[in-house]
Amino acid sequence: MLMNHTCEHCGDIFHRKGAWRQHKYCCRSCYLLNRWGSASATTACLQCGKAFRRKGKRNAFCSPECASQHRKGRANPKRRRSETKRCDWCDEQVTRPRSDFHSTRTFCDTKCMATWQSEFGPHGLAHPNWNGGRYALKAYSDGWKPARRKALGAAKNRCQKCGRSDARIDVHHIKPVYACVNAKEANQASNLMCLCPTCHTGQERISRKKHPQIAMDFPLNKSL
16 A cells, blocks of 8 residues: 655655655655755855855855865864864964874974974984985985996896895995095995895995994084
């Protein structure tokens, strides 16, 4: 027996049958209109007030830029366990989830972080990545590219330690750049060796162990 039901969108009476016995709408058009709204409906943007044609019932902004501006500076009500700290450079308040505070220092953006690092960050031997000032020799600018091409051609793009040719081949300085007197000594053919990334890592440890980093004769940053 067919039972009469009322469409929740247009109010027309329809009969449920077959695959439509659980549906609340008389047709697919009513279902789409009830879910997404009419494509011809116009509304005012919550940010700029401009009238626009809304594509869905939940679309309240005329553009992604307006949506971003509307959310800017407002706390997300769905975000939990947030924390507020002060920027170590500009002293502005920064509210983020606790998981986003990864360091003992807090900065509101990368610009403040870079400015603080240029003023108080570690320099020279105080920096954890200091390697003795290899870039001061210009070893990777003066004659490096021709020397690298020549070394790869002599090795036929093969690792000179394990013989692999299916991986990326690096050109390794047997005597580290920081231990050389000038770029010419660092990039001479006898000091270059073609290695795959795996062999390069192991050979780098051996080279650095044989040639310890040179201590530079300038004072450390006293403010640290």
